[in-house]
Amino acid sequence: MITVAPEVSNSTSGLKLDLENLMPEQTALEIKNLDLFYGDKQALSNVNMKIPKGQVTAFIGPSGCGKSTLLRCMVTAFIGPSGCGKSTLLRCINRMNDLVDICRIEGEIQLHGENIYDKQVDVAALRRKVGMVFQRPNPFPKSIYENVVYGLRLQGVKEKRHLDEVVEKSLRSAAIWDEVKDRLHDSAFGLSGGQQQRLVIARSIAIEPEVLLLDEPTSALDPISTLVIEELIGDLKDKFTVVIVTHNMQQAARVSDQTAFMYMGELIEYSDTNTLFTTPAKKKTEDYITGRYG
Amino acid sequence: MNSWFKSGSPWIWLTGGAVSISLISVIGLLALIAWRGLSFFWPSEVVQLEIEKAGVKSAVIGEIYDREQVPTSRILATGVDLGDYNEEFIERLLLKTGNREYVDLDFRWILTTDIKSQSAPKDMAVFERSKNGNFYGYVEKVIENGQEHTSDKVQKLEALVERAVSLNDEALDLQNGPIGHINYALERARLKQRAYELDGELTQERIQEYEQFKVEQKAKYDVLEAELFKLRGEAKRDQVIVKDMRGEMVTIPLYQVLDFTFPNNMSFLAKLGQYFVQLGKFVSDDPREANTEGGVFPAIFGTVFMVMLMAVIVTPFGVVAAIYLHEYAAKNAATKMIRIAVINLAGVPSIVYGVFGLGFFVYMLGGSLDQLFYPEALPGPTFGTPGVMWSALTLAILTLPVVIVSTEEGLSRIPSSIRQGSLALGATKFETLWRIIVPMASPAIMTGLILAVARAAGEVAPLMLVGVVKMAPTLPLDGNFPFMHLDRKFMHLGFHIYDVGFQSPNVEAARPLVYATAFLLVSVIIALNITAIGVRNHLREKFKVLEH
Numbered sequence: 028m029i030t031v032a033p034e035v036s037n038s039t040s041g042l043k044l045d046l047e048n049l050m051p052e053q054t055a056l057e058i059k060n061l062d063l064f065y066g067d068k069q070a071l072s073n074v075n076m077k078i079p080k081g082q083v084t085a086f087i088g089p090s091g092c093g094k095s096t097l098l099r100c101m102v103t104a105f106i107g108p109s110g111c112g113k114s115t116l117l118r119c120i121n122r123m124n125d126l127v128d129i130c131r132i133e134g135e136i137q138l139h140g141e142n143i144y145d146k147q148v149d150v151a152a153l154r155r156k157v158g159m160v161f162q163r164p165n166p167f168p169k170s171i172y173e174n175v176v177y178g179l180r181l182q183g184v185k186e187k188r189h190l191d192e193v194v195e196k197s198l199r200s201a202a203i204w205d206e207v208k209d210r211l212h213d214s215a216f217g218l219s220g221g222q223q224q225r226l227v228i229a230r231s232i233a234i235e236p237e238v239l240l241l242d243e244p245t246s247a248l249d250p251i252s253t254l255v256i257e258e259l260i261g262d263l264k265d266k267f268t269v270v271i272v273t274h275n276m277q278q279a280a281r282v283s284d285q286t287a288f289m290y291m292g293e294l295i296e297y298s299d300t301n302t303l304f305t306t307p308a309k310k311k312t313e314d315y316i317t318g319r320y321g
Numbered sequence: 322m323n324s325w326f327k328s329g330s331p332w333i334w335l336t337g338g339a340v341s342i343s344l345i346s347v348i349g350l351l352a353l354i355a356w357r358g359l360s361f362f363w364p365s366e367v368v369q370l371e372i373e374k375a376g377v378k379s380a381v382i383g384e385i386y387d388r389e390q391v392p393t394s395r396i397l398a399t400g401v402d403l404g405d406y407n408e409e410f411i412e413r414l415l416l417k418t419g420n421r422e423y424v425d426l427d428f429r430w431i432l433t434t435d436i437k438s439q440s441a442p443k444d445m446a447v448f449e450r451s452k453n454g455n456f457y458g459y460v461e462k463v464i465e466n467g468q469e470h471t472s473d474k475v476q477k478l479e480a481l482v483e484r485a486v487s488l489n490d491e492a493l494d495l496q497n498g499p500i501g502h503i504n505y506a507l508e509r510a511r512l513k514q515r516a517y518e519l520d521g522e523l524t525q526e527r528i529q530e531y532e533q534f535k536v537e538q539k540a541k542y543d544v545l546e547a548e549l550f551k552l553r554g555e556a557k558r559d560q561v562i563v564k565d566m567r568g569e570m571v572t573i574p575l576y577q578v579l580d581f582t583f584p585n586n587m588s589f590l591a592k593l594g595q596y597f598v599q600l601g602k603f604v605s606d607d608p609r610e611a612n613t614e615g616g617v618f619p620a621i622f623g624t625v626f627m628v629m630l631m632a633v634i635v636t637p638f639g640v641v642a643a644i645y646l647h648e649y650a651a652k653n654a655a656t657k658m659i660r661i662a663v664i665n666l667a668g669v670p671s672i673v674y675g676v677f678g679l680g681f682f683v684y685m686l687g688g689s690l691d692q693l694f695y696p697e698a699l700p701g702p703t704f705g706t707p708g709v710m711w712s713a714l715t716l717a718i719l720t721l722p723v724v725i726v727s728t729e730e731g732l733s734r735i736p737s738s739i740r741q742g743s744l745a746l747g748a749t750k751f752e753t754l755w756r757i758i759v760p761m762a763s764p765a766i767m768t769g770l771i772l773a774v775a776r777a778a779g780e781v782a783p784l785m786l787v788g789v790v791k792m793a794p795t796l797p798l799d800g801n802f803p804f805m806h807l808d809r810k811f812m813h814l815g816f817h818i819y820d821v822g823f824q825s826p827n828v829e830a831a832r833p834l835v836y837a838t839a840f841l842l843v844s845v846i847i848a849l850n851i852t853a854i855g856v857r858n859h860l861r862e863k864f865k866v867l868e869h
Contacts, residue, residue: 123741128652155747165738167757168864177756178746216865227742234746 046077046285046297051140055080055238055268056120061134063115063292065127070115074134074294076287083264085283085300086113086272087315088290113272113289117240120270121157122150138238155182158236158267162243164223166215166230171198171207174215174226178234193233200266201229202259221252228259232267239263241271245278257282276316280304288312351843358840361833362599364584364592367445367457369566370416371438372431375402381431382445382457382566383418386829396432406434415829419447419455420565427454428829443586446563449579451489454614454830458563461570465559478581481559485575488556495549498800503542505801510534515697603837612791612821613831617838622796623709623789623811624845628778630713630807631720635773638717639724640759640766646725647732648754660729667722675783678715683707683787703808709797710807712788716780720773727772731765732758761864767857771850778846781815789816791824814842 056078063071078084115124122143124130135142143153155178166174175194176184184190194211198204203225207218215226224244231239241260245253260282263269273279279286280300287297288311296303296312307313325331370381390410397403403411412433421427448456463470463477470477514531517523556576563571582595606616646663650656687705695703704710735758743753759766781789790810797809822835 121745123745126741126744151747151749154745159741159745161738161741161745163738165736165742167739167742168761177743177748181746181748181752181756214863230742230746 046079046299049077049079053079055138056270057137057140058116058119059135059137061116061119061132061136063119063124063133064131066129069292071119071292074116076294076297078268078270079285080268081264082284083260083269083271083282084285084287085279086116086270086287086289087274087276087279088113088288090114090274114242115292116289116294117159117242117270117272120238120240121154121159123159125150155234156236157238157240158231158234159240159242160224160227160231160244163247164220164227166218166223166226169215170212171215171218171226172211174230175233177230182234197229197233198226200232200259200262201225202255202262203229219252221248221255224248224252224256225259228256228263232263235266237268239267239269241269243272243274246274253278276304288315290315351840354836354840354843357833358837359600361837362596362603364447364582364587364595364599366441367447367584368416369440369442369445370431370436372435373437374435378437380566380568381416381418381429383416383429385414386417386428387415388412389415401432403432403434417455417829418566419457420571421453423565423567423569423571427827441585444583445585446581446583448561448563448573448581450573450577451579451609452577454610456563456565456571456573458565458571460561461564462562463559464562464572475583478561481561481575482578482581485556485559486579488552489576492549492552492556495545495552500542500545500549501799502801503538503545507535507538510538512695512697519696604841608792608817611826612817613825613827613834617812617814617817617841619793619796620812620814620817620838621841621845622798623793624778624814624842625849626797627709627713627716627784627788627811627813628774628849630709631716631777632770632774634713635717635720635724636766636770639721639769639773640728642721643725643728643732644754644759647729648750648758663722663725665722667726671719671780672782672786674715674719675786677718678711678783678787679707682711682714687711706808707786707788707810708808709788709811712784712811715783715787716777719780719783720777723772723776724766724769727769728762728766731762731768734765735761764857764861764864767853767860771853771857774849774853775846778849779815779842781813781819784813784816789813791816791820814838814845818842 054077058074058076058078061071061074062069118124119132120136120143124132132144135144137143138153138156142148143157167177169177172194173180175197176190179190179193195204195208198207203222206222207226210217215223218226224247228239228241228244244260245256248256257278260269260271264284271279271283283300285298286300286303288295288303288307288309290311296307296309298308303312304316307316365384367382367384370383372379372381390412393403393406393409393411396411396413414431414433414436416429416431418424418427418429442459444459446458446460448458450456460474460478461471463474463481465477465481510531514523514527517527553576557574559575560572561575561578563573565571580598584592584595587595603616604621605618607619608617609615642663646656646660650659683705687702687708691699691703691705739757739761740753743757744750748756788810790812793810793812795806795809797806797811798804799806818835818838821831821838825831
């Protein structure tokens, strides 16, 4: 399917965004010269990219390629082989990497023009703006209702009516309302894996983040749950900038508007999804998506 | 044989055997103390033995407590003439003869060769008395208000004993209740007055007020005292005349009688009823006669109260310390050293904690507290003397390592994905800890608490230095403000066992009580643990995390 030479321009159709020269008001996140080290090992090197607002960006790449690390950045999909730094990149975006003692970061990530690694940034406030869903569903040992309102309770919201409204709205947005509306006060652990993952998404969008980071959200789920969540991602991009890390290239092709390919901690190629999958510019990308390695 | 080894079954036998041996020892231990302790309350037969010794005939009445075989030579060596008895062993009985004030010893060894006949007369009565222990004999006459009854003796006696018991109870309630309150109020007023005096604020007005108060209280006291004497006088009205084993008539005032039974004339059901009555008294009564008779209620209460106080102190301390060590402290050599030190604290002998508690808590802390807050009571100490609070604190330090270690284990078992989930929603570390992590670790905290309670409830050695006494006149909890008296000394089941078993003037009488108290102590600890385990299981169910 990929026979076109990699020299194809990325300004083919008017609908496509020029990812290199994105206007500031179109940009949700901008990553500049990002390097990340775990101790002596460099996990991300010199990543530069702009992630547009209201779009799905996918990161692909092999496990450990830095996709997730970066995500903890946008729906831009990151693809790439394991260990390529996709997830690492993702985790930079809401500073989940702070939890790793030996992690060190150089360069910057700008959210609406402000560097999130600035010393003055309140990390908790940043994470309220940049929500994140992890590979495995991680509901809290509380009721479904309490899981959804957890973020709001942290912000001190007490009014029952407001909480009820948010619960319904979030659960509807996460396409799980009909399944749980009769057992909101049951333990979240009673849900299936796919339901738990949608609950976790509902929990993240209940606090209305600007950016939602999904770190391989379907890797632990069955195909049907995966399909439901993919459809959900399509709906979510109307309200949030979604960044997704995935191993699954079909998934990236299905859900994302832009796709970034990472390999060995480097951003190899980043363009609109269609272009990346049909006419990749780099040899490595082509090799990867045609299944020659990774 | 070789293939048998390879099959692995020897290991199954070895490991299974180890478990069985442990189980058998535990069950055996419990069964022994339960049997020896609980059978004590069964109303045993009272026998009348006709004995002839060196041609002198006499009768002995009592309960058979024990029987044993002794070498004949040992009896001969004590200078006893056994006549033509020439077997190697000779059997003897231990008889509890009661009637302590009329015989030299209320426990007697009797050689079976001396016994001419044995009977269990149906009309043999056992009187349980508040002084001098049991009395065995035949009811001859009942004297009600100076009037003698010889017919319907038993029914009359029952009614009269009931009357005397209720009068005694009333008098005791009066003494512990209203009269106790007055004494307590007077003491507090005196201390307040003394405090004014020390502060130089003792005005004429206050002196008058105090005098006035004293007069008022004295007037109330006089009324109550008159009532008390009246009750006591009433209780002293009746007597019973009993024929004892010497054949002499003994007058027993009924106010000393707590209960009387005819054990030889009881059906099985009646005995069962009596058994539970006795068991109930053991659990709910105060001790009498230097702890060798009566119940152990103050000791049960003291044990449970002290352990709960300790749990209330040790849990927050241990949990907070564990959270710091696990969540906030840098993961370096210093933290490791501290952790090792904490674990090693659990190995320090408990008496060392007792010495520390006495030196630090009682003398230093307590002494300073007295100087600062209770100068009016000096030189009498308030907190500068062993008491229930210092005991609870000492045991809290003793059990702190257990709580810290198990809380830390609980914290480390919580999947990091849950923490990340909370942090990703904008929670700070503290919020994550408080709302998610600590509740999820609560089953582990409860495990720590269970271990702490089990250890603390069984500890005696340190308590002997910091607060336990043989006999505490008041409980640490009563109706006088401020209701909880943490400065008071208390009784403890563990110490009670030691005291009754080894410090008692009447070893034979005390022996079954030692078993009964030991069984009770084990029961109390098991009850505390089962409660805690119930709470823990409930929490576990609530915070069950699916295995990821």
